Amino acid sequence: MLLNENLDQWPHLNELVQCYKADWVKDETKYGHYETVASSSFQSQIFEGPDTDIETEMHLASARHSKTEDATNDDIPSTSGRHIPETGSYISSSKSLNMEMETRVTICIVVFSSFTFTCIGLLELKPSDRISIMGIVHAHFGESPLPAYEPVFDWENERSLIFGQRTPEALPTQHKSGLNITVKVLSLSFQAGLVEPFYGTICLYNRERREKLSEDFCFRVLPTDLQDANVSSEHRGVFSLDTPSASVCLLVQLEKPATEEGGVTPSVYSRKEPVHLTEREKQKLQVWSRIMPYRESFAWAIIPLFDNNNVASAGGAASPSSPLTPSISASSSQDSVLEPLSKNNLDGKLAQYSSRSSVVVEISNLNKVKESYTEESLQDPKRKMHKPVKGILRLEIEKLHATNVDADNISEGGSVINDPNDVSGRFAEAAYAKNLGNGLDGLRNGNLKCNLGDQKESHRNGSNLIAESHLDYCNDDFQAFDFRMMTRSEPFLQLFHCLYVYPLTVTLSRKRNLFIRVELRKDDADIRKQPLEAIYPRDPGQAPQKWAHTQIASGARMACYHDEIKICLPALLTLQHHLLFTFFHIDLQTKLEAPKSVVVGYAALPLSTHIQLQSDLSLPILRELIPHYLQDSGKERLDYLEDGKNVFRLRLRLCSSLFPVNERIRDFFLEYDRHTLRTSPPWGSELLEAINSLKNVESTALLQFLQPILNMLLHLIGDGGETLQVAAFRAMVNILTRVQQESSDGAERNRFLVNHVDYAFDDFGGRQAPVYPGLSTVWGSLARSKAKGYRVGPVYDDVLAMAWFFLELIVKSMALEQSCLFDHNLPIGEDIPPLQLKEGVFRCVMQLYDCLLTEVHERCKKGMSLAKRLNSSLAFFCYDLLSIIEPRQVFELIICDHDLFVEMPGRDPSDRNYLSSVLIQEIFLTLDHDDVSQRAKAARILVVLMCKHEFDSRYQKPDDKLYIAQLYFPLIGQILDEMPVFYNLNAVEKREVLIVILQIIRNLDDASLVKAWQQSIARTGLFFKLLEECLVHFEHKRPADSMLMSCSSRSPDGEGPTSPKYSDRLSPTINTYLSEASRQEVRPQGTPENGYLWHRVSPQLSSPNQPYSLREALAQAQSSRIGSTSRALRESLHPILRQKLELWEENLSTAVSLQVLEMTEKFSVAAASHSIATDYGKLDCITSILMGLFSRSQPLAFWKAFFPVFNNIFNLHGATLMARENDRFLKQVAFHLLRLAVFRNDSIRRRAVIGLQILVRNSFYYFTHTTRLRVMLMITLSELMSDVQVTQMRSDGSLEESGEARRLRKSLEEMADEGRSIELLKDCGLSGNALEAIPEGSTDNRWSWLEVKHLSESLIQALDAGLEHALLASVMTTDRYAAAESFYKLAMAYAPVPDLHIMWLLHLCDAHQEMQSWAEAAQCAVAVAGVIMQALVGRNDAVWSREHVASLRKICPMVSSAVTAEASAAEVEGYGASKLTVDSAVKYLQLANKLFAQAELYHFCASILELIIPVYKSRRAYGQLAKCHTSLTNIYESILEQESSPIPFIDATYYRVGFYGDRFGKLDRKEYVYREPRDVRLGDIMEKLSHIYESRMDGNHTLHIIPDSRQVNAEELQPGVCYLQITAVDPVMEDEDLGSRRERIFSLSTGTIRARVFDRFLFDTPFTKNGKTQGGLEDQWKRRTVLQTEGSFPALVNRLLVFRSESLEFSPVENAIGMIETRTAALRNELEEPRSSEGDQLPRLQSLQRILQGSVAVQVNSGVLSVCTAFLSGEPANRLRSQELQQLIAALLEFMAVCKRAIRVSWFITDDKFRKYQIPSRAVKNAADLISTLPGNWDGGLTRMIFAVV
Helix, strand or coil: CCCCCCHHCCHHHHHHHHHCCCEEEEEEECCCCECCCCCCCCCCCCCCCCCHHHHHHHHHHHHHHHHCCCCCHHHCCCCCCCCCCCCCCCCCCCCCCCCCCCCCCCCCCCCCCCCCCCCCCCCCCHHCCCCCCCCCCCCCCCCHHHHHHEEEECCHHHHHCCCCCCCCCCCCCCCCCEEEEEEEEEEEEECCCCCCCCEEEECCCCCCCCCEEECEEEEEEEECCCEEEECCCCCEEEEEEEECCCEEEEEEEEEECCCCCCCCHHHCCCCCCCCCCCCCHHHHHHHHHHCCCCEEEEEEEEEECCCCHHCCCCCCCCCCCCCCCCCCEECCCCCCCCCCHHHHHHHEEECCCCCCCCCEEEEEEEEEEEECHHHHCCCCCCCCECCCEEEEEEEEEEEEECCCHHHHHEEECCEEECCCCCCCHHHHHHHHHHCCCCCCCCCCCCCCCCCCCCCCCCCCCCCCCHHHHHHCCCEEEEEEEEHHHCCCCCCCCCCCEEEEEEEEEEEEEEEEEEEEEEEEECCCCCCCCEECCCECCCCCCCCCECCCCCCCCEEEEEEECCCEEEECCCCCCCCEEEEEEEEEECCCCCCCCCCCCCEEEEEEEEEHHHHHCCEEEEEEECCCCCCCCHHHHHHHHHHHHHHHHCEEEEEEEEEEEECCHHHHHHHHHHHHHHHHHCCCCCCCHHHHHHHHHHCCCCCCHHCCCHHHHHHHHHHHHHHHHHHHHHHCCCCHHHHHHHHHHHHHCCCCCCHHHHHHCCCCCHHHHCCCCHHHHHHHHHHHHHHHHHHHCCCCCCHHHHHHHHHHHEEEEHHHHHHHHHHHHHHHHHCCCCCCCCCCCCHHHHHHHHHHHHHHHHHHHHHHHHHHHHHHHHHHHHHHHHHHHCCCHHHEEEEHHHHCHHHHCCCCCCCHHHHHHHHHHHHHHHHHHHHHCCCCCHHHHHHHHHHHHHHHHHHEEEHHHHHHHHHHHHHHHHHHHHHHHHHHHHHHHHHHHHHHCCCCCCCCHCCCCCHHHHHHHHHHHHHHHHHHHHHHHHHHHCCCCCCCCCCCHHHHCCCCCCCCCCCHHHHHHHHHHHHHHHHHHHHHCCCCCCCCCCCCCCCHHHHHHHHHCCCHHHHHHHHHHHHHHCCCCCCHHHHCCCCCHHHHHHHHHHHHHHHHHHHHHHEEEEEEEEHCCCCCCCCCCHHHHHHHHHHHHCCCCCCHHHHHHHHHHHHHHHHHHHHHHHHHHHHHHHHHHHHHHHHHCCCCCHHHHHHHHHHHHHHHHHHHHHHCCCCCHHHHHHHHHHHCEEECCCCCECCCCCCCHHHHHHHHHHHHHCCCCHHHHHHHHHCCCCCCCCCCCCCCCCCCCCCCCHHHCCCCCCCCHHHHHHHHHHHHHHHCCCCCCHHHHHHHHHHHCCCCCHHHHHHHHHHHHHHHCCCCCCCHHHHHHHHHHHHHHHHHHHHCCCCCCHHHHHHHHCCCCCCHHHHHHHCCCCCEEECHHHCCCCCHHHHHHHHHHHHHHHHCHHHHHHHHHHCCCCCHHHCCCCHHHHHHHHHHHHHHHHHHHHHCHHHHHCEEEEEEEECCCHHHHCCCEEEEEEEEEEECHHHHHHHHHHHHHHHHCCCCCCEEEEECCCCHHHHHHCCCCEEEEEEEEEEECCCCCCCCCCCCCCCCCCCCCCCCCCEEEEEEEECCCCCCCCCCCCCCCCEEEEEEEECCCCCCCCEEEEEEEEEEEEEEHHHHHHHHHHHHHHHHHHHHHCCCCCCCCCCCHHHHHHHHHHCCCCCCCHHHHHHHHHHHHHHHHCCCHHHHHHHHHHHHHHHHHHHHHHHHHHHHHHCCCHHHHHHHHHHHHHHHHHHHCCCCCHHHHHHHHHHCCC
């Protein structure tokens, strides 16, 4: 191209070219740079799930995942779904930390004023000075909590939260819009066929303003033998868009060879018939196209890119990477092509090319043109239109995702290298591949700060200024120049110097076939001289051309054109440079030779006078050219067409970064050249005026040429005189202030200025002296003038405001000089030595620093903002100087004792670093600040420091981590000294401080920890209080956390006082991340009523290949404002995002818990050696932490690590932890182990079993038995049963055992399973002998599997009792018998625990009282009193003895000696025998006395009162004794009354009930004896039991009552029917002969009332052996059934199970003998029974006559007469054996003798007037009947005897 002139005579041009051409020079270590370590991926934590075994599900999921080959990287759990970038790139990635931990001391400028200091740098870490701590390196239990706390840690965001932090800018590039569109021509086809070449252009066009937005992209389509032709070139056009707009479209214009006059016209492409070209037409077109070099307009089309309805959402929707629709047909008018593209997410930067998500557009109705046109007239409604072309133009339109691809991928000719897979790699490699143009080499070692950056991009369409350095670029794609670049307010960063020429119209008086040739000429001296080669070619890859031609306007008086001609301008325009337009007419007829053009005229345009950004001009046309046609002197000789009118109209558009349009800038450039070349006066008044005029330059022009202007002013400051220095400095301050204010993006450091000082400024490439001496001098002079009180004007405030820029500029100038001095002479691998400033320069720097520091103090009194900024700038200034100049000069500069900043060998790490002490002290003071924002800032600084240490790859060795931990460990000491400071922090600040504490102690060695624990017991306790706070503030409460947790977690939202709200639980870094990501969250129109946002996510979320990352989860959580609870916020997330978020929370909580567990184990080991200060009596530190860990929801990973630690702690401290002082702890441990034993997750459940066995092992080891542990487990099991849902509903509405109960039973069974013990131990990481309980010095193993089995069975019994009680919940009110039994079973199951035992007995007592079962209720009260008496007797703590207990057992046999041994073991905190007193025993004895009295069982009352009397005697309570004796008197009188009653006393009735049927459940095929009140008859109990059990029948079962008492064979019963057999039974006395054949008539049985305690019952069943239902006495047999129950009545329940049943059968004669003997015994008993009153020895008349009435004078049956009739006459008498006959006769004789006596006594005691009505008169008749029935052969003696009786 055209830069052949020598630029030395134009210094400003040289400066401009160097500014655009030179490579970036970036200070690599300014912001810090290091290689970050890859964050460990998050693992899915396995918690106890609500529905299934989550662990099994995870294994299945991982198995499926391993088979999936196309899984994306985001499928892998990671910290945020992000990918760790490759190291080595000099560009600071947003995923890495950009502040490096320098190997030098970082200076903190601390201004001790009214505001809290800002810590800028980090502390020194010198590997060479670190002291290696010798010792064992312990493996950590889990990952570090810090990476889990900061999964998306980003230094760029973190530094923005801290005032004064400077942030780097990305590599500066010319503005790239957020949306790039590529267009590729696929094919052009016509129905008529394609036989001639077609040409076309495509550009971005605003159809509303009728304005071109970009230059043209040219293409051509060449014909082939096929109907459809292929594009001859595969290149694409790339267009940039600022924002989507409905008015922005693609303008496509087609051209073809000019039409031959009389030849084939373009109408053939739009005609209906014939459709195809004829062969003649084809031949003519082919021949003509070869000889016609010129073109004409053919057709055009407008392709809208965005619909009006979709503009708002374009680029702002939520779903990234949505693919384009494969094919969309677009018209040329209103159809939107890129509407599918608008669904993509844009973030304001250009990303890498997407994977070919393109749209194929078929333009089917091209608008054919009839005449030539201009682009403005395309949409004119008056324009003549022709028929549409019958053809299709196929385009491939693709949207490019935003990335900075253009720095290395844009060629000189406007091409962009589009490799979607290699863009980022090539871009990163270029960072170190290119060299500085000033002779500096690239990076040679890690200590060189000044590294060249990426070579700056050239202009898309190139320039000859740098063409030679870009010969290797490809020409595949064409990047269309964006004309809006010239109007943007941003600096030019690339060299472009072009002029676009648009001929518009030529108006002549006659029609011509006119076209125009355009050329650039250097002068007008010689018209035969060739023009400059400055025209860009239309075809890519060709050399610049001398001229360019427009289209032909055929047969028009006013020729219109729409051609675009691009001209490369020379670097310096002279007055002679001009454009020459030549107008030609051409004959379009076919002749023997090719058509020749004829010159019509010329037009010339001087560029120096007409060049502007955009200008429309009109020129006259010359007939001929003559030499010097531009000069005014020759204009009289010129001849013009059309009378010299301006008939030629054209448009110019200047696009140049060399030629400023602004006149003031051009004047400054001119004066700068004159001053540099020394052609101006020495005082330079014109230059001063030009410098001052820069203040008035329009802001856009100023910004566009900002970098060269600043470089020129710096040049003047560096080597100008004092006057020029001051003027240039003031102008520079003014420019900087304007840039900061007018182009502010809200940052403290304007990005344009940051880019200049970081990248563009290279201190003139070593061509001139460094800038920093002059800049320091002029600034220091101004500062000293201000300090002396001189008036310096408002510019000084601006200088202070922009101090950061000048200070950073000074530092970079020094760094560049340092590199120039030492780089070439430095051996490889050595550090660059520090720069020694000259004395004068250093004095200026020191004076400047003093003045600025003084200003900080002064400004603090006026306002904080400027003082803060200036303080930060000074701090960074010192920080930067430390890595460049001699450190001693820096120390001298900040006036500080050198020794304080040097590590002192041999001292404690906490004292070795002065800065660490200052930092810790200042941060701790700030944590106690009243300002909440200051506290938050201090806490954040700590976390950021820790993160930077943790993520730096240089400090990953254990020694490095130890050194860092020792450096910060004093902070923990300060917190322990001032715990109120910590407690006053809010939840977020506490989390920040706690995560830092965990990070410190994680990397600390054991020796340092032990030293910290040795100071005092209180201090050690506070240390573990902090660990407890960690568990509280990092607890992860899953939404599915159900029962089994503490009560506070059962609230619906889990929002307890210790659980901060969802948003507060996030770390501040994540909250910042949310804010950034949520900016993309634009709420769409018509948000649904429920307010849920997650449905806005793309449907692609359902695809496993499109997972969303934690970033989006956090963004949606933050942007959601639904409700205030964590549940509402979580439910607002998409399920996949919610899963990502929970994954992060789970890992954070797990990491914290594991770290706390690790500290606990270390403390346990240290405490075992008694080398620390703690409470060895209870070990509160250990117990509190273990309880905190147990009581929170923990994942499987934690439990795997926990139980080996748990076992180790008990091995070391079992004696203390198992002692009574730790009862509360042990009970809680037992509770949580049983809770874990219920878990669905089998891995956790089995570990809980091992935990229980560890407790059992310690119980054996220290106590040789498990008695006390059994009590404790009973207690905790009772508490757990109130939390665990042991039942669940069946489909039919009934209850059944739940899974929780089954799993708990399984765990308790496995606890006693000796066979699986070894396997469980190994699974839990314990040795096989972990359960051995062998004391020291012994070989005996105290472990007893038999006792463990007994313990397991006891617990299972309690579980089953509770389960049965729960299953009866629905029938508790109807089936009182079952309810009482359930209470009884609970009482018996919890018998080892007196409190629980008594509680359930009292429940049972209340139930009996509701049923009015007074005797059973009294027994419950006796049982309670017995439990208390047993405990008191066992403690020798009462007036009772074992004899008293034995007497009580006679009343209630349940009172046994088993409780005595466990009474002392039951002394557990909150439970136990300590509550059992004499008074409580007396209270329950009195209750039993009252209830027995209601049951009229007075003999029990007497026994109970006899137990109460010793208590009152011992207390000498004579009043109470009197009452007791009075009660005894009343009781004995009641007993006497019962005995004297003529009707024997019956206290109850008894019934045998048999159950047969599967609907009875456990009652099936069992028999019970029921004890009912004495007024309950057989019909009553039948009705009662029928009512109870009919409700349990379903539609398939019915209830039936067996009407008799015969034996039942269950196998013969009808299926589907449930049977009840109810039989009245009689109790059996203790001394009763059950084998007696006598009839058992209880009313006739006599004797005094004894203790009515029965456990045997009988009933008689008559039957015959001949099959008849009934028969005579001679056929009637009798079966006597004796039942024995489990226990005796009255009992604790109303019914007792029959466990033994015996039967006896009696023959008919034995029945008869028994009947007679029964009556004989009754009469004798009445005659011989003594009377109650003295001297009253006579029988009672009424009872005697009643018995005689039933024995002799029978009315209902014949009695003895019937026996005689049945057995002593006829055939039955012959069947009797002689022995039986003799027994019968003997019974009759005895009966007669007793009757004789009874009749006499009755006659004697009966009054005379009633004797005739008494028995003897009737007895005579009966005796006669009896004699008449006797057989004739009977002995007469017997007959006489009977008469004698009568």
